[in-house]
Amino acid sequence: MTEQDFADLVRDTKLSQTNRDAARLVLVENMKPIDAAAASGISKQRLNQILTVVRTAEERRNETALLEQVRRGGSASISDSVAVVEASYAVAVKTARDQYGDDTLIQTPNPNGRAVGEIVGRTDFHVVQAVGRSAVVIHDLAKLDRAPAVGRNVAIDYSKGMGVVSDRTKTQDRGGVTR
Structure with a gap:
């Protein structure tokens, strides 16, 4: 993942700068999670939680992009169609969590x-x-x-x-x- 991709991805998360820096070490710098946790002064378990937040944000971004592609009339395979339905479900879950x-x-x-x-x-x-x-x-x-x-x-x-x-x-x- 590039530095810019990472910055775009974590922009809307509620992660602190320290947590973002720890995730960046793994996802951009390709550091081993145990080493990144030690370098950041956090536990490996906390780093795993942070990485889950970032990866979930990445999945949502990819699903939303695929959904937009299909809406604009782009071609989609059966697996893409399944992904679009799954993206729709993910957006529905996000809607519920945003409201409640x-x-x-x-x-x-x-x-x-x-x-x-x-x-x-x-x-x-x-x-x-x-x-x-x-x-x-x-x-x-x-x-x-x-x-x-x-x-x-x-x-x-x-x-x-x-x-x-x-x-x-x-x-x-x-x-x-x-x-």
Whole structure:
């Protein structure tokens, strides 16, 4: 990785300068992690955590670039298409964490269950539904009968892995009875 690539990558992370310098020793200078940790005065475990933050940022950047390429009509292989769907999921997770914090419980829908709450985010292939305090369900749009709009309060009932979206009004209780 070049110095410029590294600088671009860590710009939006919340890593301290000391932590960035430690990661740079490994990723730019190709120093062994144990040596970089010692040179930086941090533990090897902490350096591994820092490297995970940087590598996750790199994965997100690559996924976003691939998603943009496909959006602009660029060609994509099957593996690229899978990567685009995975990138969409990653963006959905980021949306949830940006809104509710890093400790947000990210759930997948129960294939024979129900999720009720407001749609708080959407990507090309997923919607994010708030289902409780710091809990969201990320739904695959391909498995829903229709795409619910952001801001709508909906119930999504699954049967055999496919979901049916029903609009809810604010006057409905959990039993679905209108007051």
